[in-house]
Structure formats: C-alpha cells, structure tokens
Amino acid sequence: MRAARLIRMALLVQSSPGLTGAALARELEVSERTVIRDAQALQDAGIPVRSDRGRVGGYFLAPGHRTRLTTLHRGEAETLFLSGLPSALRDLGLSDAAEVARLKLTATLLPSVREAAESSVRRFHLDAPAWFREPSTPELLPELARAVWDDRTVELSYARPGRGGAPAATVTRTVEPYGLVLKAGTWYVVVRLPDAAREDRAAAWRTHRVDRITALAPAPGAPEPFAREPGFDLAAHWRAQAAAFARALLRTTVTVRLTARGLRRLPAVVDGAAVEEALARASAPDAAGLVTLDLPTESEDVAFEQLAGLGADAEVLAPDALRARFRDRARALATLYG
Known part of the structure; x- marks a missing residue:
C-alpha cells in the first residue's frame, strides 16, 4: 500500500538522515524514480523532505522538523512483542505492521541507543521451525x-485424526x-468453550492444530468481544498442557539395566x-x-527404536x-557381521 510506504519513507529519512535514493529504493523495494515521486508526495502532504545532491547528499528532513508519525497504533505496538519471530509475523500477516512499528520506534531513539538496537538485530535471530521440514502456513491462520486479537467467539470445524485406522472425523464447535x-x-x-458448555473448568480448554482447522x-x-478469564497466562497454560500431554503418551513401562555410559546417554x-x-525410582x-x-x-515399538541406539x-x-x-x-x- 502506498500510504504505508510513504510513512516508512518519512520515518527512514527521519531516523537515518542522508539516505540516498538508491538506499531508500532498496529499503522500500521500489525504483529510484518511485522514491522521487514519493518524496514529492510527502512534500505535498506537508512533510518537508528535501534531496541534496553531491558526495554527501541524500534525503533529509528540513532542519528542526520531526514527523508526528511516531505514535504507535495498537496493532503496531502488539507486533513489537513478536519482532524476534519474522517467520511468525509473516504467517500471521503482520510483517508490514511490524516494519512500520520498528521504524517508528527507531525514529524516537537517540542515535547511540538506535545503534545498540540495530546491533542486537544483527547478532540474534530466532528460527522456530524444525530442521528438514519445510514449514507451511495454515490458510486460516x-x-x-x-x-x-479481537477476542471474537468463532465457530470452527476441526479434522480430528481417526484412531486405529479409522478415517478422520470433522468436529464443529463454538469456541x-x-x-x-x-x-x-x-x-x-x-x-475455551463458552460458559454454557463449561461445567468442568479443566475440560473447558482445548488445543487444536491450526492446520487441521477446515472452516x-x-x-x-455470540457477544463481541467475549469476556476473557482474568489472569489467564498463555505461556503457563501451554507449559502445563504440554507436560500433561507428554505424560499421557507414556502408556508402557520397560524395565532396563544400564551401564554408567548408557545412563549418561539415556x-x-x-x-x-x-x-x-525413571531416575527418581532407579x-x-x-x-x-x-x-x-x-x-x-x-x-514397545517406540522403546525398541529408542533403546536400540544404546547398543x-x-x-x-x-x-x-x-x-x-x-x-x-x-x-x-x-549373523550379518560374523
């Protein structure tokens, strides 16, 4: 969108005075001719962007002028908390808002602080997906x-995997x-299931894979927005559910005798x-x-594959x-090795 690009250009010129047309074109992913047209559009809108020629030339704001575009909107501020996860931002459709928010924040920082922030970005990056698997973005994400974001009650259809070779079943519920x-x-x-379906608090919560949501x-x-449970902590809830899920998978017990090296490798x-x-009762x-x-x-199948690695x-x-x-x-x- 051109409006978002113009905001980005104004903030870039304010936070990094002297950027050349070529540098702005790279940042904005447009041609240098488009940069010239956008600079004129900013001037027409009352933002005094000027272009200086020569060896130390580039784009500047008029002396003493600072844009009023640095106030963060709610969505931009919220995306800052996800700025360490660029792939997640793309999946959620928030990458443009995050970029504008980052530029607004950068424009408000002192040069020394701005350099420290940019230094951290160059040194740390979080890559969430696992190795050897190309991540795909669920269509409905x-x-x-x-x-x-909006605390909006929805009706979703979910493909529940079949058990014992049975085909998957589609479940529709309001959540x-x-x-x-x-x-x-x-x-x-x-x-969380709505109040009418919640007699047991623990049973009110569900976790669904987004790629299995079909509608x-x-x-x-339903009321909009729904009333959130006070004090709900998503991270704590996820840790508890993940631990319970891991424990629920452990349905078989194997008695095994280990050497000291096997114990270290277990x-x-x-x-x-x-x-x-196991170690607590060893x-x-x-x-x-x-x-x-x-x-x-x-x-037993999982135990066989895992323990075989200990030789x-x-x-x-x-x-x-x-x-x-x-x-x-x-x-x-x-027999194979004689």
Whole structure:
C-alpha cells in the first residue's frame, strides 16, 4: 500500500538522515524514480523532505522538523512483542505492521541507543521451525489471529485424526480463541468453550492444530468481544498442557539395566520427562556398576527404536516380548557381521 510506504519513507529519512535514493529504493523495494515521486508526495502532504545532491547528499528532513508519525497504533505496538519471530509475523500477516512499528520506534531513539538496537538485530535471530521440514502456513491462520486479537467467539470445524485406522472425523464447535502458539514450526490455537458448555473448568480448554482447522466463521449470536478469564497466562497454560500431554503418551513401562555410559546417554534417546521419572525410582548401582530402572514410554515399538541406539549399554529385562525383539536383533547383527 502506498500510504504505508510513504510513512516508512518519512520515518527512514527521519531516523537515518542522508539516505540516498538508491538506499531508500532498496529499503522500500521500489525504483529510484518511485522514491522521487514519493518524496514529492510527502512534500505535498506537508512533510518537508528535501534531496541534496553531491558526495554527501541524500534525503533529509528540513532542519528542526520531526514527523508526528511516531505514535504507535495498537496493532503496531502488539507486533513489537513478536519482532524476534519474522517467520511468525509473516504467517500471521503482520510483517508490514511490524516494519512500520520498528521504524517508528527507531525514529524516537537517540542515535547511540538506535545503534545498540540495530546491533542486537544483527547478532540474534530466532528460527522456530524444525530442521528438514519445510514449514507451511495454515490458510486460516491470519483470520484466526484476527479473532484472537479481537477476542471474537468463532465457530470452527476441526479434522480430528481417526484412531486405529479409522478415517478422520470433522468436529464443529463454538469456541473462544485465547491464544496462538508456534511449536517446532507447527501452529496451535488454545481455545475455551463458552460458559454454557463449561461445567468442568479443566475440560473447558482445548488445543487444536491450526492446520487441521477446515472452516472458520464468526459465531452467530455470540457477544463481541467475549469476556476473557482474568489472569489467564498463555505461556503457563501451554507449559502445563504440554507436560500433561507428554505424560499421557507414556502408556508402557520397560524395565532396563544400564551401564554408567548408557545412563549418561539415556536422556539423548528418550523423552526428558520419562528419564526424570525413571531416575527418581532407579536402583542403586550393583557390584558391576549397573543400574536398573523402570522406564515409561509410549509403546514397545517406540522403546525398541529408542533403546536400540544404546547398543550393549542397555539390557531390556521386561516385558518379555520386547526382550525377545532385542535378542532377535542381536542374533541378526551377529549373523550379518560374523
């Protein structure tokens, strides 16, 4: 949008006097001819932008003039808290607002402070998505983000994965979207069911993967905005839910005997919560220095894949079926390597 570009240009000239036409063109991603036209448009709007020629020339504001464009709008101020996550800003459709907010903030800083801020940006960057997986932006994420900002009750349809080979089922419910979480490149939305559906407070909360939301619309007849629960802490809620989810996955217990090296390597191959729980109840080392513990895990299949990485530093004692699988693996390896 040209209006946003003109604001950016005015703020750039104010915060970095002497920028050349070429430098402004790069920053604004336009041609130098467009920069000239935009400078004239700013002058027509009462912002005294001038262009000086020569070796030390560039674009300046008239001496003593400062724009009144540095007051942050609500949306711009809110996006500053996400400025360390450029990919998240793009996904949420907020990158333009964040850039304008950054320029407004920069324009208000003293030169020494401005240099420190720019130095931190050059030195620190947070890349949220996991390795070896190209992140995709869910189609409905920007619209859902607007509902979160506005505290707007919505009706969403959600594809619930089938269990035991059953096909996925679509569930439609009315929810109050409280917050969005980006975890390892995947977006989740934390929602609360409206009052009429909430008898059990713990059961009132749901977490959905945004890429499984197939439809989203304003909830008919719902109050706008909805009344947020006082004191709700999204980060604390997410930590508690993530911990509960991790514990709920640990449905199988494996008894394993480990060498000292296997014990040291165990956290590298098994979920951290499972290791912590197992070590709390582990036996003392025996005469050979071996430690026996009961390890919670998702399933025997998961335990087999994880503990196989420890080689001879881990001996599975139970269940018998899993021990038999390791015995068969050992025989196959002995046959292969002679």
